Amino acid sequence: MDMELGGDDVMISPMSREQIFYKICEILKNGSHVDMDVEIRMASNMTESLGLDSLDLVDLALEIRNEFGVDIPDADFYRMNTYTVGMLCEVVEREMAKAAAR
Helix, strand or coil, rough: CCCEEEEEEEECCCCCCHHHHHHHHHHHHCCCCCCCCCCCCCCCCCCCCCCCCCCHHHHHHHHHHHCCCCCCCCHHCCCCCHHHHHHHHHHHHHHHHHHHCC
16 A cells, blocks of 8 residues: 555555556556557646547546546536646545545
């Protein structure tokens, strides 16, 4: 398990950010959201770089819920079209840590 400091609390994330990144890449490629030949990077923007539309983002949020067992908070979901893959990884990591702390 990875330990990460979050404010005054120690948060435990069951997966590293790198593992989350690879799993999200897998979801994007296997879910036909992104062509197999597109290189996905942490800095790839969800809409500009990867070409996801609003329906793709809804599907992605559902697939993240199924894969990681966490929901994307509404505030983050409504901004996902401006997020990079790295930012999405941070959200998933944060939500997983919150769920693990419960």
